[in-house]
Amino acid sequence: MTVLSGQPPSDAELLASIRAGDRAAFELFYRRYANWLVLRLRYRCADPALVDDVVQETFLAVWRGTAHYRDQPTGEVAGWLWRIGSRRLIDALRGHGARERLARLLTRYRPRDAPSAEEQVLLAVEHGDLAGAIERLSPELRAVLQATVLDGLSTGEAAVLLGIPAGTVKTRAMRARRQLRQELT
Template sequence: MSDDSELLERIKAGDESAFSEFYDRMAPLLFGLVFKILNDAREAEDVIQEGFLMVWKKAASYDSARSSPSTWVTMIFRHKAIDRLRARERRSRGMERAALEPTACHDEGEAVLQNEVGAAVRAALERLPGEQRDAIVAAFFSGMTQLEISEKTGAPLGTVKARIRRGLLKLREHLGGL
């Protein structure tokens, strides 16, 4: 079995079977992420489709010295989902969802697959002080600006920035060699 970096190298060369394998590996994680951000299955499908077409066309721009393949695609798909969230002017609903359900797995009648990494990340989040966890979750999933997070939480802007920094550093520490 190929590793993710090798698959991306083959995708760069136009290898469709590598693209298919990369999709199988990444799509559940990315679909879960963009669905959580958008809370709309059809829109999430559109983002997945656009995102993977971008991976196919732009695989050559991947820089292995800068990030792992998983991080590269996660940040691309997150960015696309947040762009779409902002564009459809339903940001306030997104904010409510992210703020109220910081670590919840949506299921809406559909069984949500669990895995060890997900459980470890959720556990690491749970270990953060509540205000840091909320700031981190809002920053990652909601598409809110610093100012909006500040207004939403009632904390001064400087406090929000400090919470995000401390929360992210602690999260890195808690995740260790994950």
């Protein structure tokens, strides 16, 4: 990395140096954009630990070269970095969301003194056939269950993926939960 006429290096110069393995260039790039990216991601996610992980993953992708900036007159490095970070945040939130949606799916409508949904599922797996119950769902119900629970997509994302209205996704998800509940209890 060369500094001409006392001016700090441009983003493009820093990225070229980073591609060549220059740690000092990477540290300067990180100091230039890390706080900005953290603040921006915190507007999208209230979990500071998750935001910190996403920022780390974003800069790791830059350092490893898995994210490539193409010098284009209309593109800015900040926008490029934001796209990487926001996509990684969406992926992380989908992972968190899928686990939370599955927990809500399993515990919904349970009487207070009844065994938890997790206990019922474990008993059903032990004494029943969870895979068989899912397999016995109609293809439409199984597709919605796959998209919303297993893949962690939102109702809107599942609707686009499956080519059906969002209301239909909700209805089919409700029917799939009801049918699984009946077969596994």
